[in-house]
Amino acid sequence: MTLTGAPADADTTRLLALLAGRADRHSLPGPCYTDSALHEVDLRLIWQRQWVFVGSVAEVPEPGDYVTVDLGSASVLVLRDDDGQVRAFRNVCRHRGARLVDGGSGSVGNIVCAYHRWTYGTDGRLLHAPQLPAGTDLACLGLRTVHLREVGGLLFVCLAADPPGDLDAVAAVVAPYLEPHAIGRTKVAAQIDLVEGGNWKLTMENNRECYHCDGHPELLGSFFPTWGLADDQVPDRLRADHDRYLLAEADLLRRCDLGRLPHTLAEDLVDRPVGFRIQREPLDGAGESFGPSGERLVRRLLGDLTDARLGRLSLHVQPNTWFHAQADHVVTFAVLPVAVDRTLVRTTWLVHEDAVEGVDYDVDALTAVWRATNEQDAEFVALTQAGVADPGYEPGPYSEAEDQVDAFVRWYTHRIEEEVTR
Ligand code: FES
Ligand SMILES: [Fe+2]
Numbered sequence: 001m002t003l004t005g006a007p008a009d010a011d012t013t014r015l016l017a018l019l020a021g022r023a024d025r026h027s028l029p030g031p032c033y034t035d036s037a038l039h040e041v042d043l044r045l046i047w048q049r050q051w052v053f054v055g056s057v058a059e060v061p062e063p064g065d066y067v068t069v070d071l072g073s074a075s076v077l078v079l080r081d082d083d084g085q086v087r088a089f090r091n092v093c094r095h096r097g098a099r100l101v102d103g104g105s106g107s108v109g110n111i112v113c114a115y116h117r118w119t120y121g122t123d124g125r126l127l128h129a130p131q132l133p134a135g136t137d138l139a140c141l142g143l144r145t146v147h148l149r150e151v152g153g154l155l156f157v158c159l160a161a162d163p164p165g166d167l168d169a170v171a172a173v174v175a176p177y178l179e180p181h182a183i184g185r186t187k188v189a190a191q192i193d194l195v196e197g198g199n200w201k202l203t204m205e206n207n208r209e210c211y212h213c214d215g216h217p218e219l220l221g222s223f224f225p226t227w228g229l230a231d232d233q234v235p236d237r238l239r240a241d242h243d244r245y246l247l248a249e250a251d252l253l254r255r256c257d258l259g260r261l262p263h264t265l266a267e268d269l270v271d272r273p274v275g276f277r278i279q280r281e282p283l284d285g286a287g288e289s290f291g292p293s294g295e296r297l298v299r300r301l302l303g304d305l306t307d308a309r310l311g312r313l314s315l316h317v318q319p320n321t322w323f324h325a326q327a328d329h330v331v332t333f334a335v336l337p338v339a340v341d342r343t344l345v346r347t348t349w350l351v352h353e354d355a356v357e358g359v360d361y362d363v364d365a366l367t368a369v370w371r372a373t374n375e376q377d378a379e380f381v382a383l384t385q386a387g388v389a390d391p392g393y394e395p396g397p398y399s400e401a402e403d404q405v406d407a408f409v410r411w412y413t414h415r416i417e418e419e420v421t422r
Helices: 010-020 038-045 168-183 200-207 234-258 363-388 400-420
Strands: 052-054 065-071 074-081 086-090 105-107 124-128 147-151 154-158 186-196 265-268 274-279 312-317 321-325 329-337 342-352
Touching: 010 038, 010 400, 038 329, 038 400, 052 065, 052 074, 052 329, 052 342, 065 329, 074 154, 086 147, 124 168, 147 168, 168 265, 168 274, 168 312, 186 363, 200 329, 200 342, 200 400, 234 274, 342 363
Parallel strands: none
Antiparallel strands: 052 154, 065 074, 065 105, 074 086, 147 154, 186 342, 265 274, 274 312, 312 321, 321 329, 329 342
16 A cells, blocks of 8 residues: 555554565564554554544443543543533643543542642533633633544544544444443443453454354353354354354344344444444354353343343444343443553443342343453463564464454554554
């Protein structure tokens, strides 16, 4: 590709050369996962330019509720204002720059800087700043806003001044799939932060294939191990699973048609900035949810759903998230970079806002499968990080089961190339 615009810095040029040299359908060269300077390029061109998933509306249910998310050195404050609107701001005081809210999540009346007590409303306006010279225009000193969009109850932010323009188009496709799960009428039943010992791209690549699913015995009670394989790619050892999948799929499609639920695959993973994939797919066993044998885990179903056996609605959005929405609960995953070799995976379980803990669901049971699966995935990611940092590592070929890993890497390559020209 021909690059135009300002010349790239030395690190970006080095990254572009590594990406250009990647053999077709092979993993990335080691420095892409291990080099701190290249990680800074990722932070600048991916994390501070693309739409990033930060959580759901259920995480900020009341006015003043907030969550903070760090994207490299940039901290974003996401909060619900007094009028009920969710907003995002730079988490930086307009006086001399102190960090305003010190990480995590919580609730505020106003946002008060701990240093000299400048006080901001939940809408970001500067309300009070002691001893400023007469005539200082407080209206010009409100918190800097960050672009925020809600898609079917899911919250995305973008730090760029001019965010990629295709989120609305993707939202128009995926919102009808999400709508029956009524995320706007859910509450957080549990949230677990897990820091994986690997680069963020390894976390995403690991999630995009089921080639390693034998390492997830708990998940395989409900998740078909043939995920990601076309009919003619299913190996003999998985043929019985695939036969069961086809029967479950026929049943699911019948139920979707009865309930008028969208289910067909829609995907555009590589070419657009908001690369996505959405599909309703069957679950094994009872076909309802992530119980040990596919049973539901919450008695109260989401929204106005009456059929518990709706498999999982799976949504993946580049660069940092995947979701599973069942009839009884939604589980969201936000992947956030901590360091070149450390990545936060934030898993959140959402249930109907009227579901009662201890009556309708048990938190340990609700979270059991994905707690185990996440821990197993963290081990795979850490093993891979150790290997790609080894001088003995050479990029290896993807299997037939790793098409979506390749799609992720191609999406990443395209974005780096395209952002250099902006
Ligand atoms: S830095 Fe925030 S009030 Fe001074
Ligand atoms: Fe996994």
